[in-house]
Amino acid sequence: MSEIRVTVWNEYRHEKKDEKVAQVYPRGIHGQIAAFLEAEPDITVRTATLDEPEHGLTEKVLADTDVLVWWGHMAHQEVRDEIVDRVQRRVLEGMGLIVLHSAHFSKIFRRLMGTNCSLKWREIGERERLWVVDPGHPIAEGLGEYFEIPHTEMYGEFFDIPKPDALVFISWFQGGEVFRSGCAYHRGKGKVFYFRPGHETLPIYYQKEVQRVIINAVRWAAPVAGPYTDLQNCPRVDPLEKVSIS
Amino acid sequence: MSEIRVTVWNEYRHEKKDEKVAQVYPRGIHGQIAAFLEAEPDITVRTATLDEPEHGLTEKVLADTDVLVWWGHMAHQEVRDEIVDRVQRRVLEGMGLIVLHSAHFSKIFRRLMGTNCSLKWREIGERERLWVVDPGHPIAEGLGEYFEIPHTEMYGEFFDIPKPDALVFISWFQGGEVFRSGCAYHRGKGKVFYFRPGHETLPIYYQKEVQRVIINAVRWAAPVAGPYTDLQNCPRVDPLEKVSIS
Amino acid sequence: MSEIRVTVWNEYRHEKKDEKVAQVYPRGIHGQIAAFLEAEPDITVRTATLDEPEHGLTEKVLADTDVLVWWGHMAHQEVRDEIVDRVQRRVLEGMGLIVLHSAHFSKIFRRLMGTNCSLKWREIGERERLWVVDPGHPIAEGLGEYFEIPHTEMYGEFFDIPKPDALVFISWFQGGEVFRSGCAYHRGKGKVFYFRPGHETLPIYYQKEVQRVIINAVRWAAPVAGPYTDLQNCPRVDPLEKVSIS
Amino acid sequence: MSEIRVTVWNEYRHEKKDEKVAQVYPRGIHGQIAAFLEAEPDITVRTATLDEPEHGLTEKVLADTDVLVWWGHMAHQEVRDEIVDRVQRRVLEGMGLIVLHSAHFSKIFRRLMGTNCSLKWREIGERERLWVVDPGHPIAEGLGEYFEIPHTEMYGEFFDIPKPDALVFISWFQGGEVFRSGCAYHRGKGKVFYFRPGHETLPIYYQKEVQRVIINAVRWAAPVAGPYTDLQNCPRVDPLEKVSIS
Numbered sequence: 001m002s003e004i005r006v007t008v009w010n011e012y013r014h015e016k017k018d019e020k021v022a023q024v025y026p027r028g029i030h031g032q033i034a035a036f037l038e039a040e041p042d043i044t045v046r047t048a049t050l051d052e053p054e055h056g057l058t059e060k061v062l063a064d065t066d067v068l069v070w071w072g073h074m075a076h077q078e079v080r081d082e083i084v085d086r087v088q089r090r091v092l093e094g095m096g097l098i099v100l101h102s103a104h105f106s107k108i109f110r111r112l113m114g115t116n117c118s119l120k121w122r123e124i125g126e127r128e129r130l131w132v133v134d135p136g137h138p139i140a141e142g143l144g145e146y147f148e149i150p151h152t153e154m155y156g157e158f159f160d161i162p163k164p165d166a167l168v169f170i171s172w173f174q175g176g177e178v179f180r181s182g183c184a185y186h187r188g189k190g191k192v193f194y195f196r197p198g199h200e201t202l203p204i205y206y207q208k209e210v211q212r213v214i215i216n217a218v219r220w221a222a223p224v225a226g227p228y229t230d231l232q233n234c235p236r237v238d239p240l241e242k243v244s245i246s
Numbered sequence: 247m248s249e250i251r252v253t254v255w256n257e258y259r260h261e262k263k264d265e266k267v268a269q270v271y272p273r274g275i276h277g278q279i280a281a282f283l284e285a286e287p288d289i290t291v292r293t294a295t296l297d298e299p300e301h302g303l304t305e306k307v308l309a310d311t312d313v314l315v316w317w318g319h320m321a322h323q324e325v326r327d328e329i330v331d332r333v334q335r336r337v338l339e340g341m342g343l344i345v346l347h348s349a350h351f352s353k354i355f356r357r358l359m360g361t362n363c364s365l366k367w368r369e370i371g372e373r374e375r376l377w378v379v380d381p382g383h384p385i386a387e388g389l390g391e392y393f394e395i396p397h398t399e400m401y402g403e404f405f406d407i408p409k410p411d412a413l414v415f416i417s418w419f420q421g422g423e424v425f426r427s428g429c430a431y432h433r434g435k436g437k438v439f440y441f442r443p444g445h446e447t448l449p450i451y452y453q454k455e456v457q458r459v460i461i462n463a464v465r466w467a468a469p470v471a472g473p474y475t476d477l478q479n480c481p482r483v484d485p486l487e488k489v490s491i492s
Numbered sequence: 493m494s495e496i497r498v499t500v501w502n503e504y505r506h507e508k509k510d511e512k513v514a515q516v517y518p519r520g521i522h523g524q525i526a527a528f529l530e531a532e533p534d535i536t537v538r539t540a541t542l543d544e545p546e547h548g549l550t551e552k553v554l555a556d557t558d559v560l561v562w563w564g565h566m567a568h569q570e571v572r573d574e575i576v577d578r579v580q581r582r583v584l585e586g587m588g589l590i591v592l593h594s595a596h597f598s599k600i601f602r603r604l605m606g607t608n609c610s611l612k613w614r615e616i617g618e619r620e621r622l623w624v625v626d627p628g629h630p631i632a633e634g635l636g637e638y639f640e641i642p643h644t645e646m647y648g649e650f651f652d653i654p655k656p657d658a659l660v661f662i663s664w665f666q667g668g669e670v671f672r673s674g675c676a677y678h679r680g681k682g683k684v685f686y687f688r689p690g691h692e693t694l695p696i697y698y699q700k701e702v703q704r705v706i707i708n709a710v711r712w713a714a715p716v717a718g719p720y721t722d723l724q725n726c727p728r729v730d731p732l733e734k735v736s737i738s
Numbered sequence: 739m740s741e742i743r744v745t746v747w748n749e750y751r752h753e754k755k756d757e758k759v760a761q762v763y764p765r766g767i768h769g770q771i772a773a774f775l776e777a778e779p780d781i782t783v784r785t786a787t788l789d790e791p792e793h794g795l796t797e798k799v800l801a802d803t804d805v806l807v808w809w810g811h812m813a814h815q816e817v818r819d820e821i822v823d824r825v826q827r828r829v830l831e832g833m834g835l836i837v838l839h840s841a842h843f844s845k846i847f848r849r850l851m852g853t854n855c856s857l858k859w860r861e862i863g864e865r866e867r868l869w870v871v872d873p874g875h876p877i878a879e880g881l882g883e884y885f886e887i888p889h890t891e892m893y894g895e896f897f898d899i900p901k902p903d904a905l906v907f908i909s910w911f912q913g914g915e916v917f918r919s920g921c922a923y924h925r926g927k928g929k930v931f932y933f934r935p936g937h938e939t940l941p942i943y944y945q946k947e948v949q950r951v952i953i954n955a956v957r958w959a960a961p962v963a964g965p966y967t968d969l970q971n972c973p974r975v976d977p978l979e980k981v982s983i984s
Contacts, residue, residue: 092362092406094874105480114360115434116338120483125491129978131649131670135964136832136927145650145965151491157623157662158637160338160434160477165409165904166924170649170662170670174979175485178623178662178670186904188361188406189874226873227883231406234351237366239421240867241912245371245397340628375732377895377916381718382586382681391719391896403869403908404883411658412678416895416908416916420733424869424908424916432658435628472627473637486621487666584854584898597972606852607926608830612975617983643983652830652926652969657901667977680853680898723898726843729858731913737863737889 004043004222007065008033009057011072012049014200021200029071029198029205036211037069043218050075055083062086067096067218072106073200084108092188092231096221098214101198104159109194112187113161119179120156126174128152130181130197130209134168139182139193139216147209153199155179161194169213171196182213184220188231191221250289250468253311254279255303257318258295260446267446275317275444275451282457283315289464296321301329308332313342313464318352319446330354338434338477342467344460347444350405355440358433359407365425366402372420374398376427376443376455380414385428385439385462393455399445401425407440415459417442428459430466434477437467496535496714499557500525501549503564504541506692513692521563521690521697528703529561535710542567547575554578559588559710564598565692576600584680584723588713590706593690596651601686604679605653611671612648618666620644622673622689622701626660631674631685631708639701645691647671653686661705663688674705676712680723683713742781742960745803746771747795749810750787752938759938767809767936767943774949775807781956788813793821800824805834805956810844811938817845826850830926830969834959836952839936842897847932850925851899857917858894864912866890868919868935868947872906877920877931877954885947891937893917899932907951909934920951922958926969929959 010030014021025032030047038045046065048056050072062068068087072079084107091097091112099109110117128149132140156177162185169182181196195213198204205211256276260267271278276293284291292311294302296318308314314333318325330353337343337358345355356363374395378386402423408431415428427442441459444450451457502522506513517524522539530537538557540548542564554560560579564571576599583589583604591601602609620641624632648669654677661674673688687705690696697703748768752759763770768785776783784803786794788810800806806825810817822845829835829850837847848855866887870878894915900923907920919934933951936942943949 088360112360114334114358116477118477118480120481122483122485124485124489126485126489129668132965133649133651133672134655134924135650135966136924136929136962137964138962140964141962143965154485156483157625158474158477158627159625162408162431162433163411163626163659166655167659170672172664172668172670174487174489176487176621176664177483178664180625180662185408186872186874187408191874224874224876224879226875226878227870227881228404228873231362231364231404234364235366237368237402237423239368239370239372239400241420241422243370243372243420375914378719379895379897379918380678380901381720381896382678382683382716383718384716386718387716389719403871404873405871409872409905413901413905416918418910418914418916422867422910424910426871426908432626432628437628470628470630470633472629472632473624473635474627580852604852606826606850608969610969610972612973614975614977616977616981618977618981646977648975650966650969654900654923654925655903666979666981668979677900679900720896723854723856723896726856727858729860729894731860731862731864731892733912733914735862735864735912 004218005064005066006037006043006045006069006218007061008045008047008069009071010047010049011075012051013075014073024201024203029200032205033069033214037215037218040215050078055079057083057087059086062090062095065095066223067098067221069098069100070103070106070108071100071198073102076106079107084111088112091190091192093229094189094223096190096223097192098217098221099192099194101196104194112192115162116160119159120177122154122175125151126154129172130169131172132168133170134166137166137168138220139168139184139213141216142212143209149197149204149207151202152197155196189226189228193217193221250464251310251312252283252289252291252315252464253307254291254293254315255317256293256295257321258297259321260319270447270449275446278451279315279460283461283464286461296324301325303329303333305332308336308341311341312469313344313467315344315346316349316352316354317346317444319348322352325353330357334358337436337438339475340435340469342436342469343438344463344467345438345440347442350440358438361408362406365405366423368400368421371397372400375418376415377418378414379416380412383412383414384466385414385430385459387462388458389455395443395450395453397448398443401442435472435474439463439467496710497556497558498529498535498537498561498710499553500537500539500561501563502539502541503567504543505567506565516693516695521692524697525561525706529707529710532707542570547571549575549579551578554582554587557587558715559590559713561590561592562595562598562600563592563690565594568598571599576603580604583682583684585721586681586715588682588715589684590709590713591684591686593688596686604684607654608652611651612669614646614667617643618646621664622661623664624660625662626658629658629660630712631660631676631705633708634704635701641689641696641699643694644689647688681718681720685709685713742956743802743804744775744781744783744807744956745799746783746785746807747809748785748787749813750789751813752811762939762941767938770943771807771952775953775956778953788816793817795821795825797824800828800833803833804961805836805959807836807838808841808844808846809838809936811840814844822846822849829928829930831967832927832961834928834961835930836955836959837930837932839934842932850930853900854898857897858915860892860913863889864892867910868907869910870906871908872904875904875906876958877906877922877951879954880950881947887935887942887945889940890935893934927964927966931955931959
């Protein structure tokens with residue numbers, strides 16, 4: 001069991017501006033996610049936030065990160081493009097990326113997907129039920145056939161994303177919508193997992209099943225020691241076989 | 247059989263600078279592609295090139311385009327980002343996009359894929375054989391189990407693209423490489439097809455099988471009159487069912 | 493617009509045994525499906541049923557069929573294995589197959605999928621809402637972003653099928669479940685589409701949106717004139733290139 | 739690192755009938771595969787062969803198997819259908835299955851795929867080069883961007899299989915063909931990996947890269963402790979939400 005080095009990134013604005021949010025997440029959303037991740041024996045965690053220099057995502061930090069967890073909501077536009085470039089490059093080189101909830105509209109997720117990543121939403125605290133539709137996927141480990149979130153923000157289709165390489169969860173909502181809530185992608189040498197649950201004013205990251213999924217996703221997204229460290233250029237190569245042109 | 251309005255876009259620089267290219271494609275690469283497309287009864291064609299105002303891709307032109315064919319090579323960086331934004335938006339709204347050969351490294355293809363789209367290459371005029379690996383796909387219509395290009399530039403794996411939604415062709419090269427040469431994607435409401443063959447100094451767009459594939463791809467990529475005309479925003483929606491929160 | 497020759501196959505037992513079913517479908521379920529299909533200018537229809545010789549699916553009938561529509565429920569086990577073999581062979585050769593509702597548990601669908609094709613179910617006449625999750629797919633043509641079936645039998649996940657090559661619809665049910673309701677597959681040279689709606693005692697095949705989907709699916713599944721007419725054997729082949737073994 | 743219990747199944751006929759094969763694989767092909775697998779600290783191995791009672795695949799053996807490796811060639815038809823049923827059921831319940839080389843035409847692989855699994859072949863001892871086309875996939879761990887097999891039997895497209903859930907390798911052959919050589923599938927709760935290399939008279943299972951792939955595939959295919967132990971039936975279920983029918 002090799003160590004997985006996780007960086008949890010959070011915009012960290014709601015918590016500082018809104019007392020209600022601060023009460024739910026006194027350590028910040030990143031602090032809560034870091035807490036349950038670092039309780040795992042194979043995971044070490046650091047955090048980074050928007051208002052740190054380089055948003056806390058220096059070349060050094062990213063070089064030392066196996067899996068990056070990303071939460072953002074109100075300040076997507078403040079993330080600098082050069083940092084988005086840097087994160088994208090690291091993902092394509094092999095770093096895992098776990099994109100949570102409202103980060104569907106983050107620059108980095110939209111960049112990696114190539115689509116709008118738009119969706120429908122509603123906040124009335126309705127019930128959500130996440131159904132497992134790929135029960136052999138490692139991200140479903142330890143779960144039952146579904147789990148519920150008692151009070152949630154609704155996200156509804158059409159969710160403008162590329163077809164997932166694996167679709168792990170589909171959500172049901174009381175108000176009548178469905179949503180592809182757990183979407184796994186291979187991109188370059190890296191892996192990306194979008195997971196819908198989470199909200200700044202609801203204690204969703206304290207729920208055991210949600211934590212289980214994020215822990216599983218971190219393990220699934222950890223880099224593989226495979227080929228190709230530089231995919232940025234197009235090298236000219238010599239033939240591997242003798243070629244005679246007629 | 248409804249009419250499909252195609253715009254063939256070409257960088258159109260090689261032809262103007264290099265006499266050898268001009269001899270192979272006296273009408274420009276776009277002119278040759280337009281010629282075989284407009285011989286089809288259901289296709290009407292216009293062309294557009296880099297050096298025209300707005301690269302020939304005004305809002306009006308794109309609004310009147312069902313499928314855009316894209317060829318570029320030496321001047322990818324000169325394509326203005328606002329035009330790339332515009333084309334991306336139209337693809338996600340439903341316009342088809344056929345990306346040819348060296349346009350793997352165009353801004354628009356990299357934008358829509360979210361990856362580097364890098365590959366290996368070599369120019370020694372070796373032989374390529376394209377094998378059909380999805381024989382029921384409409385883009386394979388009218389082909390045999392493979393076809394050959396007698397003299398070609400080699401493109402080799404790893405090709406840094408998302409897993410295709412359908413993989414139609416795999417190429418074999420004399421020098422020892424393989425390549426995913428026909429890659430189909432759904433993105434938003436639109437469709438994208440990457441097709442490898444083509445080169446400025448080789449008469450590849452005069453070859454019947456290559457023309458057959460591009461014609462098939464245009465028909466496959468034509469828009470479907472389905473739902474969702476605006477995917478750019480995330481609307482708040484009312485519940486479709488009566489919800490009581492407990 | 494070339495003609496598509498459709499055969500609608502129905503088990504045709506419920507209608508003969510149960511007056512309530514006969515009232516909803518006086519011509520049989522096959523008769524009703526045939527009726528709306530043959531109103532289309534490019535589709536010609538014949539029907540076939542379980543109790544005919546060879547279940548109405550002789551070699552001749554199948555050879556003359558471009559797309560086979562399949563409805564069965566109570567008598568899956570009475571379908572003879574040699575007819576299942578024959579239909580499977582024709583699908584792999586290029587014939588389209590549209591599998592409706594309770595035919596998820598038909599021998600032919602299970603054969604082509606390789607999985608159990610099991611699911612959960614309930615009959616209380618609840619509401620279903622089918623959301624389009626691939627709006628550029630030809631099977632979604634002419635639809636809005638969702639459509640409802642006012643009273644339906646529920647089918648719930650986990651639906652034990654291979655990951656669809658394209659997932660077109662996801663259903664929401666009042667009772668709390670979701671379901672992958674429109675699943676498209678390429679198999680051999682042929683295409684298979686599973687579509688959930690339909691029931692013997694509910695007038696679902698009279699609903700316009702349901703008819704629209706089945707018509708679209710027939711067109712999508714029609715054979716492509718591509719390579720490979722015999723896929724049953726593994727031929728030994730000579731090299732296409734000169735090989736020197738060292 | 740939890741233990742993975744592997745059963746290596748071999749038809750074991752060539753080795754007994756053909757001295758040349760016995761010289762290459764004196765312990766049988768299963769013996770050689772077992773040998774390199776059991777050198778791994780997390781893998782324990784048993785073997786089973788066609789001529790044992792129940793082909794060595796009793797209910798007990800399968801219940802104690804996490805991953806089954808399958809090699810067969812000349813006696814596919816002698817595998818009894820009830821054993822095929824049993825293996826299929828266990829795969830759908832979660833057991834991994836690694837299908838090697840000529841086992842593309844085994845009953846169990848064809849059953850799980852639902853297609854012919856036919857291909858082209860030739861035995862002249864030509865060179866094969868396997869290119870990694872999904873470098874972040876765990877099955878590619880420890881490999882370079884390609885590896886070669888100096889003398890091999892050729893397998894060529896069209897390979898009549900469903901589109902892989904992940905395509906890890908594409909082979910290049912001297913004689914001019916390509917082949918999808920590493921194909922990963924989720925089926926039910928289980929995982930299936932088809933890997934092309936291997937032959938009874940060539941020492942392919944002594945090659946390090948080939949061993950690396952099989953070891954990686956075993957780890958990837960090991961069961962996940964997720965939901966659903968019985969997928970064979972379609973249970974009627976009560977609603978999870980209060981439903982009022984109007």
